[in-house]
Amino acid sequence: MARDINKDEFPEETKLKLEIFAECFREWLPVFLHNIHIQKIFIYDFFAGSGMDIEGNFGSPLILLNEAKGENCKYCNLLRSNGKQVCFGFNEKLKQKHDNLVRNVNSFINRCKSENCKLEKCIYSYDNFAQLEFKEIISQKRFNEVLNNRDYGKFILLDQYGFSQVDEDIFLRLVNAPKTDFIFFISSSFIKRFKEHPAIKQYFDTQNIPFDEAKPQECHRLIADYYQNLIPTSREYYLHHFTIKKGSNYWGLIFGSNHTLGMEKFLKVCWEKDKFSGESNCNIDNDYQKGTLFYTEEETNKKQMYRSILRDKILSGEIKDNITGLKYALKNRCLPELFTQVMKELENEKLISRTGKKNYSSTNIHKIQPYLINLLNYENN
Numbered sequence: 001m002a003r004d005i006n007k008d009e010f011p012e013e014t015k016l017k018l019e020i021f022a023e024c025f026r027e028w029l030p031v032f033l034h035n036i037h038i039q040k041i042f043i044y045d046f047f048a049g050s051g052m053d054i055e056g057n058f059g060s061p062l063i064l065l066n067e068a069k070g071e072n073c074k075y076c077n078l079l080r081s082n083g084k085q086v087c088f089g090f091n092e093k094l095k096q097k098h099d100n101l102v103r104n105v106n107s108f109i110n111r112c113k114s115e116n117c118k119l120e121k122c123i124y125s126y127d128n129f130a131q132l133e134f135k136e137i138i139s140q141k142r143f144n145e146v147l148n149n150r151d152y153g154k155f156i157l158l159d160q161y162g163f164s165q166v167d168e169d170i171f172l173r174l175v176n177a178p179k180t181d182f183i184f185f186i187s188s189s190f191i192k193r194f195k196e197h198p199a200i201k202q203y204f205d206t207q208n209i210p211f212d213e214a215k216p217q218e219c220h221r222l223i224a225d226y227y228q229n230l231i232p233t234s235r236e237y238y239l240h241h242f243t244i245k246k247g248s249n250y251w252g253l254i255f256g257s258n259h260t261l262g263m264e265k266f267l268k269v270c271w272e273k274d275k276f277s278g279e280s281n282c283n284i285d286n287d288y289q290k291g292t293l294f295y296t297e298e299e300t301n302k303k304q305m306y307r308s309i310l311r312d313k314i315l316s317g318e319i320k321d322n323i324t325g326l327k328y329a330l331k332n333r334c335l336p337e338l339f340t341q342v343m344k345e346l347e348n349e350k351l352i353s354r355t356g357k358k359n360y361s362s363t364n365i366h367k368i369q370p371y372l373i374n375l376l377n378y379e380n381n
């Protein structure tokens with residue numbers, strides 16, 4: 001049985017995971033609050049725990065509520081003026097933890113109201129609690145109506161113990177849900193260690209995960225690739241991951257979004273945490289560490305590799321326009337500015353020109369003006 005995460009102080013690695021949840025949600029919420037095509041917002045934390053650790057450090061449900069206020073309560077004020085509804089849904093299967101969760105959430109809200117708006121009723125709907133098995137809640141009609149509603153924005157947090165809750169079916173339901181971003185935790189080392197065990201094989205086709213060919217620190221990256229391969233290649237979808245090493249074990253987060261902006265935001269959070277590869281707390285691509293002679297954050301192994309791939313793809317004519325190039329960087333878990341840097345280099349070398357309005361934008365890809373790339377050498381020959 002998994003050790004109760006809320007009974008001790010959260011270890012550093014758990015704090016890192018919670019920080020990523022917080023920052024990811026901080027980036028996500030304003031996008032959906034300001035989106036005029038979204039009527040209502042639902043934020044679900046289906047493995048909510050009791051709300052805090054023994055020292056009073058916030059767990060995921062209180063982190064979400066705290067982030068939802070925004071700086072100086074700017075989001076509460078915004079909701080008062082635009083009338084958009086934001087509903088939180090919390091689930092925790094264990095009764096005692098569930099009861100503590102309800103108490104902790106209510107006291108958080110009461111304190112928040114007395115310190116901030118002083119209103120009788122919080123602008124957020126936060127009292128939607130359940131004490132169920134996750135798989136039971138996810139098959140409920142009401143939840144599926146929300147999940148599949150195109151007018152509702154959904155943020156779904158799945159901080160499971162272990163690996164078994166986000167199976168292929170649930171993963172694909174989340175991927176196929178409109179206006180839904182999700183992030184889940186998974187114990188990847190465990191899947192690798194017990195890859196031959198029937199208990200693992202019933203959830204993962206481990207034969208198709210090349211653990212033996214990869215370095216130990218890559219096992220969560222392989223799990224992310226495994227999930228990626230469940231998505232039809234014809235589908236435009238963005239998946240990213242973050243590996244968290246604890247002792248000799250590798251856990252990780254997997255984030256999914258069907259919008260470039262969702263992926264841009266998550267990548268930003270990850271690259272802030274890991275300047276080498278934007279995907280781990282353990283120097284996953286063996287870059288030179290700070291304090292060593294060849295240390296660099298600009299020419300890291302991952303950036304060099306994808307710069308070179310992008311260069312080849314542009315010069316071979318496979319990438320013909322900026323939007324395809326920016327999305328290629330995103331799909332390969334690089335910041336889209338990597339593409340723009342390569343474009344500048346190729347222009348300086350007089351290997352390419354552009355047709356279309358010149359811009360060096362790399363953010364908000366969905367709004368960027370497209371341009372075509374012309375190969376100068378090819379034309380001259």
Ligand SMILES: C[S@@+](CC[C@H](N)C(=O)[O-])C[C@H]1O[C@@H](n2cnc3c(N)ncnc32)[C@H](O)[C@@H]1O
Binds near residue numbers: 005058060093133160
């Ligand atoms: C990793 S902890 C979550 C911690 C929480 N996110 C936090 O920040 O404090 C996982 C929680 O999920 C609960 N849980 C385990 N299996 C569950 C299931 N099948 N359905 C719902 N909750 C479950 C556990 O009791 C535990 O509190």
